[in-house]
Amino acid sequence: MALIVHKYGGTSMGSTERIKNVARRVAKWHDAGHQIVVVPSAMSGETNRLIALAKEIQNPPDPRELDMIASTGEQVSVGLLSMALQAIGKDAVSYAGWQVAIKTDSAFTKARIQSIDDEKVKRDLDSGKIVIITGFQGVDENDNISTLGRGGSDTSAVAIAAALKAAECLIYTDVDGVYTTDPRVVSEARRLKAITFEEMLELASLGSKVLQTRSVEFAGNYRVPTRVLSSLTDPDLDLETEANSGTLISFEEDTHMEQAVISGIAFNRDEAKITVLGVPDRPGVAYHILGPVAEANVEVDMIIQNQSVDGKTDFTFTVSRNDYQKALDVLHSAKDEVGHSTIVGDAKVSKISVVGVGMRSHVGVASKMFRVLSEEGINILMISTSEIKISVLIDEKYMELAVRALHKAFELEKDVAARVE
Amino acid sequence: MALIVHKYGGTSMGSTERIKNVARRVAKWHDAGHQIVVVPSAMSGETNRLIALAKEIQNPPDPRELDMIASTGEQVSVGLLSMALQAIGKDAVSYAGWQVAIKTDSAFTKARIQSIDDEKVKRDLDSGKIVIITGFQGVDENDNISTLGRGGSDTSAVAIAAALKAAECLIYTDVDGVYTTDPRVVSEARRLKAITFEEMLELASLGSKVLQTRSVEFAGNYRVPTRVLSSLTDPDLDLETEANSGTLISFEEDTHMEQAVISGIAFNRDEAKITVLGVPDRPGVAYHILGPVAEANVEVDMIIQNQSVDGKTDFTFTVSRNDYQKALDVLHSAKDEVGHSTIVGDAKVSKISVVGVGMRSHVGVASKMFRVLSEEGINILMISTSEIKISVLIDEKYMELAVRALHKAFELEKDVAARVE
Structure with missing residues (x-):
């Protein structure tokens, strides 16, 4: 018997039939003697519907009022699941x-959880109740409703698991x-x-959008064993099988884990x-270029500054393709401060990353990666x-080719034991 | 300059365009220097949508969880209006x-307001803000969300006006x-x-469904001057004209009011x-007949018990037509307790009421009413x-005829001053 937190996404909660399956x-887990807390998302489409309504009235919407509105989707979900x-x-x-x-700061639409009072929940669990808590939201010190931003229900679930010391x-x-x-x-x-x-943090932030990045950080900081698994299996699937399915996100120090490079x-x-x-190579050049870009709310990822030649340097960085034009516009209007001669860009590039904690103790991963790409003729x-x-970063047209070649070269299709590392 | 509470119904809040009109x-009232609190209903159709969702899952739905769900409609409305x-x-x-x-008891889906803390609202008003508060809902002593039942936003508005001592x-x-x-x-x-x-209380409870009955009781108990007026006029209508439109519900003691019989x-x-x-005429007969009917949640309106003859009596009462069959079924299965010989019914009847505080000091209203109906041949x-x-109570086919004849006989189409009373 253990205390376990379940989190279900909007698709799993997408209709009354699906809610009955959840x-x-x-109930199957509760029948097995576990104490269960459930954190469901809003029914799929609901949060988008609410945000669209808000934007018809005010664009951009006032963050506090938007949270007042957007938080209702999860409130409906918890009531329905309880029923x-x-x-x-x-x-x-x-x-x-x-x-x-669930107390948060007051950064509406992207609030961070500060504390969770577990008293009421513990009391309910001890009396045999299943407790259902809204994901995605909390309340600030002045009793204003706050939301955690997109995917915030993952973070809520992990934070609640941490507060309750869930197994x-x-x-x-x-x-x-x-995968x-x-x-x-x-x-x-x-x-x-x-x-x-x-x-998981690297994989999540690099685009394997299984879990919200912040929820993984939270799980890591509070050492909450977290498992990603399918909600599409038969609800009556054997509990033992279900409990060992999916992918467990755990601690590097757990020596029992198979560990690949x-x-x-x-x-x-x-x-x-x-x-x-x-760009004239003088102190503060990076700030003069990236400051205005950041102020325009454009996130910068990779950054390179070339060796200076004749007191001039080149400065390269990457942004999300959606922000490409905005970043160019910002830089053009900041020309006087930056003092650059010209700006060039390329919106048809992709990023590929090999990730693994085993890399720390193994040399040669980088050289193997570069060799594989070179053999495929990828610049x-x-x-x-x-x-x-x-x-x-490579030309986008080679992306699939590069991923396949690297996957094969590092033998990722094999179990760890079968690899030559 | 005065503190004024506005309440808008679901139709007025029915679309983002209409919300902009609200x-x-x-804003027009605020521009004129008034402090304004607004209590909007959920967007029209929203509460029904939420209740239908709940009933797909559990029927009847758990009252506490239903309130959790149903209260979200108003929460969306207040956020949108604020924006x-x-x-x-x-x-x-x-x-x-x-x-x-807004504190209520724990009678979920039909809670009653117990107290309203006005501190936060007063502070906001004093700082020049327009304050928007959800209608229809409150919170019980254990922080559970409660709703006041259908039309509850009227009651919320009047209760808030009372707490704030609104003009x-x-x-x-x-x-x-x-009318x-x-x-x-x-x-x-x-x-x-x-x-x-x-x-107003008699007119509201008798089917002039302009205001929720409980809101009128509240207005009476706390002496809140309440005005019913149209939300369909031009939002930019001259303030003075708007402020004097509609019908003011006020105190009998206000001697300045024109007072009709x-x-x-x-x-x-x-x-x-x-x-x-x-029915055997013995003590408790009314209880034995009406007890089971009340237990089946059927509301009884008019009640008559005939003079007893030979130790037997007849007992007649009216119910809403929707509950007619249910009431008959209940009585048939209670035959042993009641001991009656037979039950007869008529589902094609209507009720007509003449209402007026002036009746207190004027005799002859009843006889005039009966004479008018008699002259029209209405039994x-x-x-x-x-x-x-x-x-x-009369046969439903004479209803329109009776209303028209009575309206004419009491000269209701004329101003009070022009009537012969």
Whole structure:
């Protein structure tokens, strides 16, 4: 018997029939003697509907009022799920974030959880109730409703699991786990049974959009064992099988885990590269270029500054393709401050990253990666490295080819034991 | 300059365009120097949509969870209206019932307001903000969300006006006031400039569904001057004209009010009559008949018990036509306890009432009413009287005829000064 947190996404909650299936699955875990807290998202489409309504009235909408509106989708979900559990004979109770209370800062639409009061929930669990708590939202110190931003229900679930010291947080979603890479690109891609938080963080932030990045950070910081698993299996699936399915996100230090050099290959198609040429090389140049870009709310990813020649340097960085034109406009109007001669850009580039904590103790991952790409005739435009990942920027037309070649070269289709590493 | 509460119904809030119109109207009052609190309903159709969702899952739905769900409609409305005001340059803030806080008992789906904390609202008003508060809902002592039942936003508005000691509570709705009777039945029906709380209470509970009955009780108990007026006029209508439009519900003691003997004629088409024949006349007979009916949640209106003959009596009462079959079924299965010989019923009857506080000091209203009906050849099936109203039950096919004849006989189409009373 353990305390377990379940999280269900908007697709799983997408209709009253599906909500009834969620209830059957939850009841199965409760029947097995576990204490269960459920964190459901809003019914699919609902949050978008609410935000669209708001934007018809005020654009951009006032963040506090937008949270007032957007938070209602999850409130409906918890009430419906509680009813669905009661309808099959379970004692259940729903809470909005403020009722628990889940306290956040006042950064409306992107608030961060500060604390969770677990008293009420513990009391309900001890009396045999299944507790259902809204994801995505909390309340600030002045009793204003706040939301955590898109995908925030993952973070809510992990934070609640941390506060309750849950044995595991199960994130039910429409994929059955984390893969070595996208199976739509590499058919041999293999589901990982386990992955470390650090690897998951790199994979999540690099575009394997299984979990919200912040929820992974939270899981890592508070050491919450978190499992990503499918909500599309039969709700009556054998509990033991279900409990071991998906991908467990755990701690590197857990020595029982199989540990590969490389865990997976992440990629992001929608990158754009901007190069500012002939910039006078003086202190503060990076700030003068990136300051205005950041002020325009454009996120910069990879950054390279070339060796200076004759007191002039070139400065290259990447942004999301959606922000490409905005970043160019900002730089053109900042020409006087920056003092550059010209700007060139390329909106048809992609980023590929090999990720793995094993890289720390193995040399040669980078050179193997560069060799593989070179053998395929793929030119590397930019390189960036961290302790557990190597990313390269390449022409987008070679992306699939590069991912397949790297997946094969690092033998990711094989179990760790079968690899030559 | 005064503190004024505005209430807008679901039709007025029915689309983003209409919400923008509400904002313009509210801003006009604020521009004139008034402090404004607005209580909007959910967008039309939204509460029904939410209740239908709930019933797909659990029927009847758990009351606490239903309130969790149903309360979200108003939460969306307040956020949208706040945005609409901000979009035209007004400083506005929205609150859910629990944020104010509006405290209620725990009778979910039909809770009653116990107290309202006005501190936060007063502070906002004093800083120049327009405050928007959800109608229909509050929070119980354990922080559970409660709703006040259908039409509850009227009650919220009046209760908030009472707590804030507002100068007036303006109920904007899709009719332009309270009429001497339904203009669809009597084309000469006249809008009343003023009416007492007691009269309004009789008219509201008798089927002139302009205001929720409980809101009128609240207005009477806390002496909140309340005005019913149209939300369909041009939002930019001259403020003075708007402020004097509609019907003011005020106190009988206000001597400045024109005071007629009869204010209006109410009617209800959907009545049904049930007679239990040959009941042994012993103590508790009324309880034995009406107890099971009440337990089945059927509301009984008029009641008559005939003079006993040979130890047997007849017992007649009326119910809403929707409950007719249910009431018959209940009585048939209670035959052993009641001991009656037979049951007869008529589901094609209507009730007509003449209402007016002036009746108290004027004799002859009842006899005039009976004479008029008699001259039209209309048979009276049942009679019931109170201090300020006389109700009769008649065959439904004579209803329009009776209303028109009574309206004419009491000269309701004329101003009070022009009547012969």
